[in-house]
Amino acid sequence: MSSEALVEIRDVNFAYDKRAILKGINMTFPKGKLIAVMGLSGCGKTTILRHIGGVLKPTKGYVKVDGQVIHDLDQEGLYRMRRKMGMLFQFGALFTDMTVFDNVAFQMREHTDLPEEIIRDLVMMKLHAVGLYGTQDLMPAELSGGMARRIALARTIALDPMLIMYDEPFAGLDPISLTVVGELIRRLNDALGATSIVVTHDVQESLKIVDYVYFVSDGAIIAEGSADEIRNSGESFVRQFVHGEMDGPIPFHYPGGNFNKDLGVRV
Amino acid sequence: MAIVSSLRSIGSRVINAVWRIGYASRFFMMTLLYSGLSFRRFRLTVREIFFSGVMSLIIILVAGMFVGMVLGLQGYETLKRYGSESALGSLVALSLVRELGPVLAALLFASRAGSAMTAEIGLMKATEQISAMEMMAVNPIARVVAPRFWAGVISMPLLAAMFSAMGVFGGYVVGVVLIGVDEGSFWSQMQGAVDFRHDVLNGVIKSFVFGVAVTVISLFEGYDAPPTAEGVSGATTRTVVQSSLAILMLDFMLTAFMFGE
Amino acid sequence: MERTTLDLWVGMFVVGGLAALVILAFKVGNLSTYNVSQSYQLQANFSNIGGLKAQASIKSAGVLVGRVTGISLDTKQYEARVVMSIDSRYQFPKDTIGKILTSGLLGEQYIGLDPGGDTVMLKGGDEIKQTQSAVVLEDMIGKFLYNKAEGGK
Numbered sequence: 280m281s282s283e284a285l286v287e288i289r290d291v292n293f294a295y296d297k298r299a300i301l302k303g304i305n306m307t308f309p310k311g312k313l314i315a316v317m318g319l320s321g322c323g324k325t326t327i328l329r330h331i332g333g334v335l336k337p338t339k340g341y342v343k344v345d346g347q348v349i350h351d352l353d354q355e356g357l358y359r360m361r362r363k364m365g366m367l368f369q370f371g372a373l374f375t376d377m378t379v380f381d382n383v384a385f386q387m388r389e390h391t392d393l394p395e396e397i398i399r400d401l402v403m404m405k406l407h408a409v410g411l412y413g414t415q416d417l418m419p420a421e422l423s424g425g426m427a428r429r430i431a432l433a434r435t436i437a438l439d440p441m442l443i444m445y446d447e448p449f450a451g452l453d454p455i456s457l458t459v460v461g462e463l464i465r466r467l468n469d470a471l472g473a474t475s476i477v478v479t480h481d482v483q484e485s486l487k488i489v490d491y492v493y494f495v496s497d498g499a500i501i502a503e504g505s506a507d508e509i510r511n512s513g514e515s516f517v518r519q520f521v522h523g524e525m526d527g528p529i530p531f532h533y534p535g536g537n538f539n540k541d542l543g544v545r546v
Numbered sequence: 547m548a549i550v551s552s553l554r555s556i557g558s559r560v561i562n563a564v565w566r567i568g569y570a571s572r573f574f575m576m577t578l579l580y581s582g583l584s585f586r587r588f589r590l591t592v593r594e595i596f597f598s599g600v601m602s603l604i605i606i607l608v609a610g611m612f613v614g615m616v617l618g619l620q621g622y623e624t625l626k627r628y629g630s631e632s633a634l635g636s637l638v639a640l641s642l643v644r645e646l647g648p649v650l651a652a653l654l655f656a657s658r659a660g661s662a663m664t665a666e667i668g669l670m671k672a673t674e675q676i677s678a679m680e681m682m683a684v685n686p687i688a689r690v691v692a693p694r695f696w697a698g699v700i701s702m703p704l705l706a707a708m709f710s711a712m713g714v715f716g717g718y719v720v721g722v723v724l725i726g727v728d729e730g731s732f733w734s735q736m737q738g739a740v741d742f743r744h745d746v747l748n749g750v751i752k753s754f755v756f757g758v759a760v761t762v763i764s765l766f767e768g769y770d771a772p773p774t775a776e777g778v779s780g781a782t783t784r785t786v787v788q789s790s791l792a793i794l795m796l797d798f799m800l801t802a803f804m805f806g807e
Numbered sequence: 808m809e810r811t812t813l814d815l816w817v818g819m820f821v822v823g824g825l826a827a828l829v830i831l832a833f834k835v836g837n838l839s840t841y842n843v844s845q846s847y848q849l850q851a852n853f854s855n856i857g858g859l860k861a862q863a864s865i866k867s868a869g870v871l872v873g874r875v876t877g878i879s880l881d882t883k884q885y886e887a888r889v890v891m892s893i894d895s896r897y898q899f900p901k902d903t904i905g906k907i908l909t910s911g912l913l914g915e916q917y918i919g920l921d922p923g924g925d926t927v928m929l930k931g932g933d934e935i936k937q938t939q940s941a942v943v944l945e946d947m948i949g950k951f952l953y954n955k956a957e958g959g960k
Contacts, residue, residue: 361682362682368674368677368678369674370673372674372678374670374675374678374679375670376666389682389689390684
C-alpha cells in the first residue's frame with residue numbers, strides 16, 4: 280500500500296477495568312481506500328472504531344487521524360475533527376423524532392449557516408445518491424430496515440466526510456438490501472474520494488467490495504491482506520471464518536467441563 | 547460471614563448512591579453550562595414545551611378542577627360546623643395556591659411528562675442516537691438535554707398556576723353555584739386571606755423548584771439508563787418514584803422556610 | 808423558519824399560564840388592593856402581642872391600612888416591639904392608640920388603630936406611644952377563677 284495514510288493505529292492497547300480488549304493493534308488506513316476490519320462479535324472491532332472516533336482513549340499506543348493524535352485533542356479540537364468524519368451505526372441510529380429530511384439535514388443545520396433552500400437541495404442530492412429520493416417526508420419508523428440503513432448512510436455523508444466508518448452495516452439486512460448497501464459503500468467511497476473503514480463479520484459481502492482486510496481475533500490482528508489473499512489464506516481461523524465452518528479453532532462447544540461426567544455416563 | 551456480606555452490600559450500595567449523586571450533580575452543571583443553544587435556537591425549547599407542557603395540559607386542568615371541587619365540598623362541611631361558611635373561599639384558595647397547586651401539578655407533571663422524557667432519552671441512548679449525535683460533533687447535552695430541561699422549568703410554574711386557577715374555579719362551582727355560599731363573601735374573604743407576595747409568589751417559586759427537580763431527575767435517569775429494555779423501563783419507574791419523593795421533601799423544606807415564623 | 812401549529816399551541820399554553828397567574832394575583836389574591844409603591848414605617852411596643860404574626864393586617868375603622876413587617880423582643884423593657892408598614896395614603900394623629908384585636912372568637916389577630924384628636928401627624932419612623940395588648944384567653948380565665956375564689960372566701 281503506497282499512498283499516504285489517513286488513519287494510523289500504532290501499538291494500541293486498551294482495557295476495560297482490567298479486561299484487555301485490544302492487545303497491541305497496528306493498522307494503517309491509506310487515503311481513498313475501502314478497508315474492512317473483520318472478526319467475531321466481541322473481538323474488539325467496534326472498540327477500534329471508537330478509538331478512531333475519539334470516544335475511547337487507548338491505555339497504550341496512539342491513534343493518529345489526518346496527522347493528529349486524536350486522544351490528545353481537547354473537546355473543541357475533537358469536535359472539529361469529528362465534523363470531517365462520518366459514522367454509520369449498527370442499526371442506523373436515525374433520530375426517531377425527526378423526518379427523513381430532518382435527519383439528513385441535521386448536521387448541515389447544526390454545523391453550517393447554509394440557507395434553508397440550499398440545505399433542501401443538498402438533502403435531495405444525498406437522498407438521490409442512496410436511491411431514496413421521495414422518502415423525505417417519512418418518519419424513520421415507516422422505513423424498512425434496508426431503507427433506514429441507506430437513509431443513515433445519506434446522513435453520514437451529509438457533510439462529505441473525509442473518513443467514513445461503518446459499524447456492522449450489513450447486520451440484519453435481506454440479501455437484496457445487502458448487495459445494495461455494499462454497492463453503495465463502494466460507490467460513495469470512490470465518488471467522495473473518502474477513506475472508508477467497514478467493521479463487519481459478513482465475510483462474503485464485504486470481500487466483494489473492499490481493497491484490504493484486517494482480521495482481528497481476541498484483540499489482536501491475526502491476518503491481513505487483499506480480499507483474494509484472505510480467501511485463500513492458510514490460517515485455520517481465517518479459513519473457518521471465511522467458509523463458515525462449524526468446527527475449527529473456534530470450537531462448537533462452550534468450554535463447559537466434561538458433559539459426559541455431568542450425566543454420569545462412563546465412556 | 548452473613549453479617550460481613552450484608553455489611554459489604556450495604557456499603558457498596560451507599561458508595562454507589564453517593565457516586566450517582568455526584569454524577570447527577572455534574573450532569574446538572576453540564577446542563578446549565580451548555581444551555582446557550584436552548585436560548586439561541588429557542589425553537590428547540592419551544593418544541594419541548596409543546597411535548598412536556600401542552601401535552602400535560604388536559605390532565606392538569608381536569609385534576610385541578612376536581613381537586614377544587616372536593617376542597618369546596620369538604621371545606622364547606624367542616625366550616626359549617628363553626629358557622630364560618632363564608633371562609634370557604636379563603637380555605638380553597640389558600641390550600642391550592644400554597645400547597646396543592648404546586649405539589650399536585652408537579653406530581654402529575656412527573657408522571658406524565660417526566661416519565662416520557664426518561665423513556666425518550668433512554669431509548670435514544672439504547673438505539674445509539676446519542677452516540678451518533680456525539681460522533682456528528684453535536685453535544686447531546688446541549689442539543690437534547692438542555693432544551694428539555696428549560697422546557698420543563700418554564701412549563702411547571704405555568705401548569706401549577708393553571709391548576710390553582712382551575713381549582714379555585716372548581717371550589718367556586720361547588721361552593722357558590724351548587725351549595726349556595728354567598729358569592730360576595732366567597733371572593734372577598736379569599737382576597738383578604740391570599741397575599742400576592744406571601745402566597746401566590748411563594749407558590750410560583752415552589753413550582754419553579756419542583757420543575758427543576760423533576761426535569762433534572764427525569765433527564766438524568768434517562769441519560770444514565772442501561773441501554774436495554776429493562777434498563778429503560780426501570781429508569782422510568784425510578785423517575786416517577788424519585789421525583790415524587792423529591793417533590794414532597796422539597797415541599798416540606800420550602801414550606802418550613804417560607805411560611806414558618 | 809416558518810410558523811407552525813406547534814408554535815400556536817405553545818403560544819396558547821404560555822398565554823393560558825400567564826392568564827392563570829394574573830387571575831391568581833388579582834381575582835384570588837390581593838394585588839388589586841395592594842399599593843406597593845408608597846408606605847411608611849411606624850413602631851409600637853406592646854406588653855403582650857398574643858398570637859400576632861408578621862404579615863398580619865393593620866386596620867383602622869375596619870379598613871386595611873397596612874401590614875406588620877417585623878416583630879422582636881425589646882430587651883430593655885421586655886416588651887414586644889412591632890414594626891408596621893402603613894400605606895402613605897393614610898396619616899394618623901400623634902395620639903393614635905394601637906390595639907391588638909382578634910377577628911371573631913378564634914380568628915387571627917390584627918392591629919387596630921384608633922385615631923386620637925391631635926393635629927400633629929405621625930411621620931415615618933415614629934412610635935405609637937399608647938398601646939393595648941392582646942387579650943390572652945388563658946390569662947382571662949385565670950383572672951376569672953381567681954376572682955371567684957377571692958369572692959367565695
